[in-house]
Amino acid sequence: MRLSLKLTTLLAPVFAVIVAFGLSTVMLYLIGEDPIETFKIMYDYGKTGKSIVSILNRSVPLYISAVAVAVGFKMGLFNIGVESQYLLGALLSAALGAAVALPSFLHITLIIFVAVISSAFWAAIAGYLKVKKGVHEVISTIMLNYIGTGIIAYLLANIFFEKVELSTTAPQTDLLPETARIPSLNAFLGIEDLPNLHGFIIGAVFIGILYYWIVWKTSLGFDLRATGSSPMAAKFSGANPARLTILAMMISGGFAGFVGIAPLTGYFFKYTTDFPSGLGFAGITVALLGRNHPVGMALGAILLSFLERSAQILDLKDVPKEIEKIMQAVIVLTVVVAYEVVKRYVTNRQIKEASKVVADD
Numbered sequence: 001m002r003l004s005l006k007l008t009t010l011l012a013p014v015f016a017v018i019v020a021f022g023l024s025t026v027m028l029y030l031i032g033e034d035p036i037e038t039f040k041i042m043y044d045y046g047k048t049g050k051s052i053v054s055i056l057n058r059s060v061p062l063y064i065s066a067v068a069v070a071v072g073f074k075m076g077l078f079n080i081g082v083e084s085q086y087l088l089g090a091l092l093s094a095a096l097g098a099a100v101a102l103p104s105f106l107h108i109t110l111i112i113f114v115a116v117i118s119s120a121f122w123a124a125i126a127g128y129l130k131v132k133k134g135v136h137e138v139i140s141t142i143m144l145n146y147i148g149t150g151i152i153a154y155l156l157a158n159i160f161f162e163k164v165e166l167s168t169t170a171p172q173t174d175l176l177p178e179t180a181r182i183p184s185l186n187a188f189l190g191i192e193d194l195p196n197l198h199g200f201i202i203g204a205v206f207i208g209i210l211y212y213w214i215v216w217k218t219s220l221g222f223d224l225r226a227t228g229s230s231p232m233a234a235k236f237s238g239a240n241p242a243r244l245t246i247l248a249m250m251i252s253g254g255f256a257g258f259v260g261i262a263p264l265t266g267y268f269f270k271y272t273t274d275f276p277s278g279l280g281f282a283g284i285t286v287a288l289l290g291r292n293h294p295v296g297m298a299l300g301a302i303l304l305s306f307l308e309r310s311a312q313i314l315d316l317k318d319v320p321k322e323i324e325k326i327m328q329a330v331i332v333l334t335v336v337v338a339y340e341v342v343k344r345y346v347t348n349r350q351i352k353e354a355s356k357v358v359a360d361d
Helices: 002-030 035-046 049-074 082-099 104-133 137-159 201-217 219-229 231-236 241-257 261-268 279-289 294-313 323-360
Strands: none
Touching: 002 035, 002 294, 002 323, 035 049, 035 294, 049 082, 049 201, 049 219, 049 241, 049 261, 049 279, 049 294, 082 104, 082 137, 082 241, 082 261, 082 279, 104 137, 104 241, 104 261, 201 219, 201 241, 201 261, 201 294, 219 231, 219 241, 231 241, 279 294, 279 323, 294 323
């Protein structure tokens, strides 16, 4: 029975992707485009060497964002504040990283530490408000996103950016020195002719392992999952829901602090007004698609990155690239519905099995 339930659960994201492609096919027909040719163009463009590097680079922060969201999901919390958490962490770590001179290992470690700690404490505010004031984390994290955006804008324009009269330069922090930059993997992999492959992709792998270890291999992770499944039962077993709520939000925020590390130390080397945004919200999609499992989320991040990259060629072929956004939206909607259907199916199966056992006794 357990195997069949797992297979049924795994079919949900597959079903969502099939439905997304199906609806996209219908929409392409309606606007007079050949769907088979369109998907072929996207596939051919997405499998080039430059595209593969770009897809992997896009997947790293997207995957880490999903991990941050998934920690909250496991506790039954909806951390929508990953967006402001990682941006605030990236800004503070970029500013401090540019202001100090250290050996490379210590310099990069300091940048990561500042990003993780600042993001974790920003997320802890939502946990505190939920525990002490009864404010739902969805409301508080949305509001903290707005507050965080304002704080970031003020700090970037007035504290970390030296204004020069008549200068047209956009607000930005100083450049990180060479010792604060994570080298690419091109030389190691022998792909010097391709764009830089972010070295922090290795860090993303370790983050996935760390997430799996915390959630599934520690007593803390057991308490988080137990509280998320049944707060009352977890409380009677000795867990402290209030403490776990704040701790889960801090762990989620800590993972969010890693989101901006790859673009900061591997490409931008400074925080600017065009620093990658939207990753916090995209991480929700990936977490749902990957069912909060580290491998599933990795596949989800690669899929969405592939769609985003491969859609870039469509404008040159006179095909609206917005079809990719439609596919993403349909995937999210379908996967949520599919998971709810699977959840009800699993519950009904378990009730029937339990009833059968009781009847036999």
